[in-house]
Amino acid sequence: MAQYYDIDDILAEDELVPAVFQEAANGVGLFDSSDDANKVEQGSKVELPFWLARELHLRQAAAINVPPCYNKKTRDEIEADAAHVDLRNRCPHFYELGHKIAPLVGDRTIGSFLLFAFQTRYKEVLIKAHTAAMAVAAKFLTLLTKEETKLYEAAQSSMAAFKKWRMGGPRFQKAAVLGRKRKPID
Amino acid sequence: MASQSDPHGSAFSAAELEFLAEDEMVEIVPNMTMDTLNLICGDFGPFRPQIATQVPLWLAVALKKRGKCTIRPPEWMSVEKLTQVLEAERDSERFFQPLPFHYVEISRLLFDHARDDIPEVYMVRSLIEDIKDVRFHKIGTGLEIISERTHALKLKNLSAMEVNIVRPFVVRALQTFYKLDSPEMIQESDRRANRRPQAPDHGPRRQLRTGR
Numbered sequence: 001m002a003q004y005y006d007i008d009d010i011l012a013e014d015e016l017v018p019a020v021f022q023e024a025a026n027g028v029g030l031f032d033s034s035d036d037a038n039k040v041e042q043g044s045k046v047e048l049p050f051w052l053a054r055e056l057h058l059r060q061a062a063a064i065n066v067p068p069c070y071n072k073k074t075r076d077e078i079e080a081d082a083a084h085v086d087l088r089n090r091c092p093h094f095y096e097l098g099h100k101i102a103p104l105v106g107d108r109t110i111g112s113f114l115l116f117a118f119q120t121r122y123k124e125v126l127i128k129a130h131t132a133a134m135a136v137a138a139k140f141l142t143l144l145t146k147e148e149t150k151l152y153e154a155a156q157s158s159m160a161a162f163k164k165w166r167m168g169g170p171r172f173q174k175a176a177v178l179g180r181k182r183k184p185i186d
Numbered sequence: 187m188a189s190q191s192d193p194h195g196s197a198f199s200a201a202e203l204e205f206l207a208e209d210e211m212v213e214i215v216p217n218m219t220m221d222t223l224n225l226i227c228g229d230f231g232p233f234r235p236q237i238a239t240q241v242p243l244w245l246a247v248a249l250k251k252r253g254k255c256t257i258r259p260p261e262w263m264s265v266e267k268l269t270q271v272l273e274a275e276r277d278s279e280r281f282f283q284p285l286p287f288h289y290v291e292i293s294r295l296l297f298d299h300a301r302d303d304i305p306e307v308y309m310v311r312s313l314i315e316d317i318k319d320v321r322f323h324k325i326g327t328g329l330e331i332i333s334e335r336t337h338a339l340k341l342k343n344l345s346a347m348e349v350n351i352v353r354p355f356v357v358r359a360l361q362t363f364y365k366l367d368s369p370e371m372i373q374e375s376d377r378r379a380n381r382r383p384q385a386p387d388h389g390p391r392r393q394l395r396t397g398r
Contacts, residue, residue, distance in 0.1 A: 099365060115366045122359060123330050129355065130326050147362060154354035158197060162351050165200030166294065 008146060012093035013051040017101065018065040020045050025061070050097060057104055066105050067091065070098060075113055082120035087145045094145040121148060129155035197353050203346050207291035208244035213258040216249065243292065247299045257300040262286060263293065265306050268313040275320045280328075282321060282343040290318060290347040321345075325352055332359055 024042045040046065048056070056062035068074075069091040077085045087094045095114055102110040121144075128140055129152050144152060198206075209227070215238050222231040223245075230241045238258065241249075249255040261267065262285060271283045286292060293314050301307050325341075325348060332339070339356065341349070 095362065095366060111366070115363075118362060118366055119333055122332070122362075126326065126329055126355070126359075130322070151355060151358045151362070154358050155352075158351045158354050162200055162347065165204070168298070 008093070008096065008150075011146075012096035012100070013054075014049050015067070015091060015093055015097050016047040017050050017053050017067045017097075018045060019048045019053045019056065019062045020065065021056075021062050023061050050100065054100075054104060064101065064104050066107055066110070067097070067101070069094060070101075070107075070110055070113065078113070078117045078120075082117055083124040084143065086143050087117075087121075087148075088143060092146045095147050122151075125152050126155070128152070130159060198350050200347070200350075203288070203350060204291045204295065206346070207288035207295070208242065208247070210243050210286065210288055210292055211240045212243050212246050212260060212292075213238050214241055214246045214249065214255040215258060216255040218254050243295060247295060250300050250303075257296065257303045259296060259300075259304045259310075260286070260292070262289070263296070263304065263310055263314075265309050265313065268310060268317065272313055272317050272320065275317055275324075279324070282324070282341070283317075284343045285317075285345060287346050289314070289345050321348060322351075329356065329359075332356070332363065336360065336363065 021040050021042060021044050024039060026039045028040050048062070053062060053064050057064050069087070074085070074090065091097055095118060098110055098114045102108075102114075124140075125144070125148055141149065141152065215236060216233040217235050218233060219235065220231060220233040222229050227242070230245060231239060233239060233255075246255065246257050250257055262271075271285065274283050293311075296304060297307070297311055304310055325344070328341070329339075329352065
């Protein structure tokens with residue numbers, strides 16, 4: 001809520017999370033395609049976007065489960081070799097969603113897991129951003145989450161701007177209006 | 187200051203830094219006679235042939251372009267000094283040598299406009315390039331130690347250009363760490379339990395001084 005105009009914040013809330021309906025609900029059959037009666041039974045498991053799941057959770061109409069990207073398997077992989085886990089495939093807004101979901105599901109360990117993941121992967125981003133050529137980086141970039149990509153781009157673009165400046169080139173930029181010929185008015 | 191090259195508006199562009207660097211003073215030897223210039227930023231001159239005087243870099247470059255003076259390269263831009271700096275820079279893994287805050291920009295401006303006034307210009311140029319590369323490498327390895335306990339980084343003797351290049355990255359990284367380490371995410375008791383041992387293959391750890 002704090003970042004109402006942040007597009008990434010909005011997109012992060014659009015991720016699907018597994019939830020269990022605590023009460024039967026009428027008129028929302030689209031969540032449960034196996035049901036023709038256009039209603040959701042109590043206890044049925046559905047995937048809801050996070051923004052909806054949160055509201056239902058706060059009204060105790062549904063319970064949020066921990067999404068698969070924070071499960072044991074991912075944790076093991078992160079612990080083994082954090083830098084080469086394809087987090088984008090699992091959840092493009094890994095940190096953002098984790099940050100939002102941790103207080104709701106009451107899983108204390110998510111916080112430290114996220115921190116550990118970022119801490120190790122951050123180093124990889126740092127090294128790659130300042131040294132690797134674009135061709136090498138392309139493969140590596142597909143592993144990064146949205147947040148990490150932004151970090152990478154921040155480093156990359158400032159380095160590129162510096163290199164461009166050092167190479168020289170025109171020092172003065174011509175305003176677009178200058179040098180344009182006026183068209184005769186008929 | 188918002189710059190055109192940077193959508194986040196948090197960093198200067200290289201050209202803006204160059205502009206700021208032009209206020210640094212250099213010594214010139216004029217070959218013409220001119221009265222004192224009374225400018226808002228100070229009085230410069232009077233200019234007499236063969237008598238050295240201090241002027242800002244932008245004025246020096248402007249006079250040089252018109253062939254009205256020769257620029258005396260600053261003291262630190264001599265081959266001996268730079269060789270010393272380079273060696274010291276390579277020797278210490280942790281500390282940066284004191285160089286002028288705008289050394290990257292000043293040297294570039296002088297190489298562009300006053301090549302003929304710098305003795306052994308090729309040597310000087312490659313030395314400065316080397317120094318810059320060594321320092322950048324050091325910054326890169328230094329930044330690896332940012333962690334959730336880092337609240338501030340103290341980087342002594344870093345130059346304007348170097349700070350500017352790492353700024354967007356460092357700011358974002360620190361913000362993310364701050365967010366993930368907020369008290370609502372991690373309780374104090376978990377914090378200790380989950381502190382994992384450091385991987386042993388990192389070699390000697392470089393410590394930028396980190397404030398708590």
